[in-house]
Amino acid sequence: EAQVTQNPRYLITVTGKKLTVTCSQNMNHEYMSWYRQDPGLGLRQIYYSMNVEVTDKGDVPEGYKVSRKEKRNFPLILESPSPNQTSLYFCASSPRGGEPLSYNEQFFGPGTRLTVL
Amino acid sequence: GQNIDQPTEMTATEGAIVQINCTYQTSGFNGLFWYQQHAGEAPTFLSYNVLDGLEEKGRFSSFLSRSKGYSYLLLKELQMKDSASYLCAFMDSNYQLIWGAGTKLIIKP
Numbered sequence: 001e002a003q004v005t006q007n008p009r010y011l012i013t014v015t016g017k018k019l020t021v022t023c024s025q026n027m028n029h030e031y032m033s034w035y036r037q038d039p040g041l042g043l044r045q046i047y048y049s050m051n052v053e054v055t056d057k058g059d060v061p062e063g064y065k066v067s068r069k070e071k072r073n074f075p076l077i078l079e080s081p082s083p084n085q086t087s088l089y090f091c092a093s094s095p096r097g098g099e100p101l102s103y104n105e106q107f108f109g110p111g112t113r114l115t116v117l
Numbered sequence: 118g119q120n121i122d123q124p125t126e127m128t129a130t131e132g133a134i135v136q137i138n139c140t141y142q143t144s145g146f147n148g149l150f151w152y153q154q155h156a157g158e159a160p161t162f163l164s165y166n167v168l169d170g171l172e173e174k175g176r177f178s179s180f181l182s183r184s185k186g187y188s189y190l191l192l193k194e195l196q197m198k199d200s201a202s203y204l205c206a207f208m209d210s211n212y213q214l215i216w217g218a219g220t221k222l223i224i225k226p
Contacts, residue, residue: 035216040125042204042218043160058213090159104148104208108159 002027004109006091012115013081021076021112023091031094032074033058033106034066036087043090049074081116088113119143123205123217129195130225137190137203137220145210151179151190152204154219160204163190192222200224 004025013019025032033048035058045058049068063085065077074093078085091109121141129135141149148167152160166172166181166188178191190203202219209215 040218043206043214043216045213048213105150105162105165106160106214108161110159111157 002107004091004093004107006089006109006112008112009110010113012117014117015082016080019078019081019114021078021089021091021114023074023076023109024072025074025091025093025107026072027093027095027107028071029093029107030071030096032068033092034064034074034076035090035092036060036085037090037111038087046076046089081114083116086114086116119209119215121205121207121215121217123203123220125218126221126223128223128225129192131195131197133195134191134193135195135222137192137205137222139188139190139205139217141186141188141205141207141215141217143186143207143209143215146183147208147210147212149179149181149188150206150208150214151188152206154202154204156201163203195224197224197226 007022030051034046035043037043044060046064047058047066049055052071055066089112092106094104094106123139150165151163153163154160164179166179171180176193181188202221204219206214206216
């Protein structure tokens with residue numbers, strides 16, 4: 001089944017304790033992205049990657065790191081989480097970024113609900 | 118600058134028709150998307166418009182006017198399962214998606 005998976009789905013942690021949220025897609029997509037979603041603010045892009053070893057900052061990159069060593073994986077790293085990073089996080093992928101194709105549908109993972117105390 | 122706006126919440130009746138509007142401002146435009154998101158779930162793709170006009174897909178249609186910076190999503194024959202948030206997003210000149218905050222649609226019997 002074609003899908004984007006994220007782990008963990010739920011996480012409660014404490015301030016300053018490093019954590020990683022994994023994201024993996026099995027559709028051979030080039031483009032992958034991380035979003036956070038907060039009430040009233042919609043989806044905000046954290047980082048995106050056009051392909052392996054290529055990553056770029058989105059709108060709200062502060063406090064986050066990413067890497068893209070393999071095409072299928074795009075982990076999100078919080079080196080020192082803070083309470084303002086409590087949010088719902090989505091990973092997404094699409095066939096290609098950087099081109100206005102006939103459509104460039106993004107496929108979303110199920111989400112990771114993170115609480116930082 | 119760039120911005121995108123849609124109503125926060127709308128209410129409609131089962132079996133009726135509802136139109137959800139989205140307005141945007143941007144200097145570079147590469148298409149507009151609509152996604153559906155049920156509470157606690159991931160967004161799922163509904164439609165993409167890059168040219169002016171109406172795109173119809175079953176009970177859902179999406180319209181775009183690039184000159185007016187305006188789009189709408191039209192939902193016909195509303196069903197209870199259509200209760201969800203509807204997100205519009207445009208792709209800017211850097212091929213990044215800029216998302217609206219979403220419109221929560223409440224369907225009443």
